[in-house]
Amino acid sequence: MGVLAWTMMGLALWHFSIFLPDRFWGGIVGAFVAALLGAIAFGFLVNGLSIPGRGATHLLTALDAIPGALIGMALCYLEGARRENASAAKPAL
């Protein structure tokens, strides 16, 4: 149940990435993967490397995913921007 809550939260937050310029590494799909992986990985970490079961899932479990999703998307964005800048800096042949 914990994974379901994290996944939903990651997916929910990903929807708002559309307001940002499309500089994500891998584009909107890269942002999707980053949000989901970030949400699940962070939730897993803050819950002591365990997945809360049905009895242990509560409101905070869902909120656990927010930092992870944001971090994931931020990293994806930064990597995308870095690659874009590196590509733009290459001299045209």
Next chain:
Amino acid sequence: MSARVRNLAILGVVALLLVAAGVGIATQKTILGLDLKGGVELVYQGRPTAAQPVVTQDALDRAVEIMRQRVDQLGALNPDIQRSGRAQLAVALPGVSDLQRAIRLVGTPAQLVFYDWETSVLGPDNKPVIDGINADDPTADAISQGGGFRQTGISLYAAVKQAAKRPASKPGVRLGPQYWAFAPKSHSFLAGPADTREELRGLRGYRAGAQVLVIQPGTVVLQAVTGKGENPIAGNRPQDAQWYVLKDQPRLLGKDVKDPKQDFDGGTGGTGNPDVTFKFTGTGRREFQDVTRAIAQRGQNIVSQAYPKGVNQNFAIALDNTLISVASIDRNQYPDGIDGANGAQISGSFTIQEAQDLAQLIKLGALPINLKLISTSNVSATLGKQALNQGLVAGGAGFLVVVLFLLLFYRVLGLIAALALGVYAVYFFALIKLIPITLTLPGIAGLILTIGVAADANIVIFERVKEEARAGKSVPAAIAAGYKKGLTAIIDANVVTIMTAFILFILATSEVKGFAFTLGIGTIVSLFTAVMATQAILGTMGRSRLISRPSALGAKGGGRRITFDFMGASRWFFSFSGVILLVGALAIGGRGLHFGIDFESGTRLQAALTKPADENSIRSLLSPLGYSDAKIQKFSNKQFGSNAFQITAKIAPEKVTRVRDALASRFGISSNARFQAQSVGPTFGQTVANSAVVAIIASLIVISLYIALRFEWKYAVPVLIALMHDLLITAGVYSLTGREVTTSTVAALLTILGYSLYDTIIVFDRVRENVPRMPRAAFSQIVNRSMSEVLTRSLATSFCTLLPILALLLFGGTTLKDFAFALLVGVASGAYSSIFIASPVLTHWKERESVYVARRHRIEAEHGTVPAYPTGRAGETVDLDSARPVSRRGRLTTPQEETLSRGEFESLKRDLVLDDEPPKPRPARPAPRRRATAVAEPPPEAAEPRPEGNGDGHAPDEAENDGMVARPPKPKKPRNRRHGRNR
């Protein structure tokens, strides 16, 4: 074969099949499942035994065969035993009402075991009692001569604890260790036996901190011979019985006996009670003589203070961990053992019915594997009939509303579609009878859903026909083009539905299998009726006055062109979905999902009571039975009336009858038929959940592969994201509304996987079609154009599917409503996500490709911004059909015999004369804008940013257009514009 002949041939086949279907319907019986007919369903999980260490398919087959013969004893009408999942067997017994007897007969292992009593049974010191007898141990003497009755037995805890002290040794009957759980202080029985520690934790009664005892292979605990009135086959309350610990060293097994039959203990000294007599096989006879000889001689040789002249020793018979009889072998009468030629008898405190059942079980032989009962369901015939009526009403209502919608929206075409739907219904009903398909409530849900699927196929084609007619084609030409162009999308969408249904059928539990089967078969049949039959009808009447004008098709006027900027507004739609998912995630975290007993395990009873009752009075009745924590809810519906109660508790399947009897005696149960029970073990819920996860993953993989193959791999990713969106939104809605999640919900979720793709495929199919046709447009413009073209049809198909689902929701029973609610949310979400999630994701992703970056830069350079729809040169489209090089030989008056019959050619000529204006001389200005601009005025390539990564500087999908620029086609005669695309 000309088109007319082909159409007539198809109509002939349709008519013939209709006649055959009518005959089939009239002559064959409909097989109803037990949810519609009433009866008992038992689901078993196969477990290995010492003789069968691995549950193989062969072992399951043999078990099914034995169970089938046992089922015949119950007098079930059309019993059905199916495998489901891994090593599971679902036994449906329509018409059977005695749940307890069904459990006793069907899944009992019936492992008959013969032990040399004194060398096998163990004393408190864990040594065989024969050692104690020789050492004058009075306890050993008592056990030896106690006849296996409860007086000399010990408590269950003492027996298990004693047995747990013995090391593992060579297994006899039981293969692996056996786990039991007891209360740590009181030592009262909690749960067991289980094959694994995990399984033990999942059993009802187990609680954290329980004392777990493990009996290693080579030792068994057997329930003492039971007294009159107790069930000799299965111990209902193990803690109430007395037990013995034995070394698991059987001397004979059930396979060594033959011809068992119920008899009476007659003759001199006989009690006259019912018993079971049997004979031995050749091997059994020899072994029986050997073992009784050894027992007799041992009795003669015992010399102790208590028995200076020896003492008779015993031979024990056990059936499935219960001692049936411990018989004494007279050492003086049979010093050389008993010849098994005359067989033997099993005496016990049997009723005639019990003795008959036992004889039958022995006769049919032991099951090759152990079967663990993991789920039971008991539906009364009255309730089944009512459920059937509700299903039929829901189906009829769904059919009617779909027909009405088609008539209102498509007029004459709608009438033909309605006719095809009628044909479909007849075919499908005939197939149900002829195959035969056992009709269940989930099956009816699948059937009703396929009505929507069948109508969707017509909608996709009719919208295309209307589009072609509005573009200026004659009605026959529009019909031909509509079918030709719409077929791809229909096949793609239906193949995905069929694949999902197939996966569901392979992996799902038996209840869901019926749904998957009807959905799959229905989709295939609907392809025939909705596409081939309607095409033949329309093709035949294509020149009739009935559909001579576009208005008859509902295609009057130019149609309303939608100019909404879908891609521009996508961020708001994304935000909308994001907010819904955010709320859903919080709801999942805060409220969780309300899982039904399918996942929680336990028993749910529903009973219509005749006397007034309330929750407290029912609880006071249940508390003494041990169910004080039962969840009791009053409810009312058409089936049960207004004084009905639902009780959910951890009631063992074999205790259901006891609870029913208690309810009936205190409050009365309406007509004794308005009672329904469903028991689910923890293993079953886990199996359902696991199979659902596997089915979802398998479906996603198959869908992705199909989309990647049919479209492009980049099209598959937005599809997966949209599917995930649909599933999670449905989960969120379930959490918010607190609706119960059942196996029906899981089936509906899996159906959503297949069905929500329908709209996505329609949109993507048009995008795929428009990409080469719009070689200068930005991808967002292509998608906007595609969306504007297919939005009506996408909305119409979703609406048409929602109509029968709504009928299910309004008129169906509880099970159908479960399906309908999940489908309603999923299909609505699927329609939304196709347009507002999948397409924008595809757009954003494709726009990153160099070719579309270049186009976007060029358009921005021309306009300062990228308009929502292509304008100016970006809006130029290529008529791909006419762009392809066509060899035009011969003259107009000479038909090509190999492709066109003379009749068709004449018909075509008539069509040209009647429908078209006479050809005008070629205009002096550049030829028609759509194709010729590029020819007459090649684009200034140097001024445009060139796409990257292509050796010749051309984008891969621009090849066709570039080909036109580099190699203009030869001047052709002006074509009549009604035979080309006109946008």
